[in-house]
Amino acid sequence: MSPRQVFRLLKAAxxxxxxxxxxxxxxxxxxxxVFSLAPLLILVIAIAGFFFDSATVRDQIVAQVQSLMGNSGAEFVRTVLDSANRPDENSSLLASAISIILLLAGATGVLTQLQDSLNKVWNVEQRPGLGLISLVRKRLLSFGMILGIGFLLLVSLVASSFIAGFSEFFQAIMPGLDSLAQLLDFLLSFLLTTILFAAIFKFLPDVHITWGDVWFGSAATAILFSRLSWV
Known part of the structure; x- marks a missing residue:
């Protein structure tokens, strides 16, 4: 691209x-x-907790947040999780049911807002539908995205454990392979982040988009997102 084309692109942006x-x-x-963080993390941990120890999942989430936001961000997430998981022995069955409903509503709120934002930026007219039906559909779609996030976390945990074992095994045979393990971990994180953004761009907006149209933007977004850890 010529400098003039770059300038026009930036001006249009x-x-x-x-x-x-x-x-x-x-x-x-x-x-x-801010309001959806605690319920969202609780649901993701609950999903991953079916396959891994909940404490391990929590530590993995905190570690990922620390790599992106530093120690202060990781400490904030840890405090949120500790407060949210504090048991209440006096809660009744009705109170527990209400808490679960509020938990689901809170966790899906941020994804619903993200959907509305994408529709606005992409000039998409929302699909017509009855008010209540449309709301339920959005919440179900958001909950499906939460399940997807939990699945990606599972993949990340399994792959990270494999990479850690791979690093320890070959470190004993050939010292100096830490850089290779770090590269594999970075590529894994980049791949999973790209898949997550691709799913967001594919399913959240109220418009049909082919997979071929989302991968480039998803990869570019993942690169920009990963660079936040260096800012």
Whole structure:
């Protein structure tokens, strides 16, 4: 691309940013994320906990947050999980049922907001439907995304355990392979992040998108997302 084409591309990006009110959408998404973080993490841990020890899953999540947000972010997530998992011996069956409903509503809130933001940015008209039916459909779709996040976490745990064992085995035979293990871990994280963004771009917006159209944008988004750990 020539410098003039690059300038035109950046100019168009800034214009679209302002027209779509991207700053307002980002603020709304951050607001929902704060309230959805605890229930979202609890559901993901519960899903992964069927196959792994819950403490191991928690430690893996905290480690991933620490790599992206530093010690302060990891400590915040750890505090949120500790507070959310604190047992209440006096809770009744009705209170527990209400808590589960609120948990699901809170966890899916951030994904519903993300769906609305993507529809706005991509100039997508929402699919017509009755109010309650449309709301239920959005929540079910968001819950399906949560199940997908839990599955990707399972894959990450299995692959990370394999890479750790691989590193320890070959380190004893040929010292100096730590860099190879780090490269494999980075590639794994990049692959899973790309798949997650691809699923978001494919299923959340109210428009039909082929898989071939989402992979490039998903990979670019994953690269930008991974660079946050270096900022």
């Amino acid at each position: 800034v214009r679209e940013w302002n027209e779509d009110e991207a700053s307002r959408l980002a603020a709304a998404l951050a607001y929902y994320t």
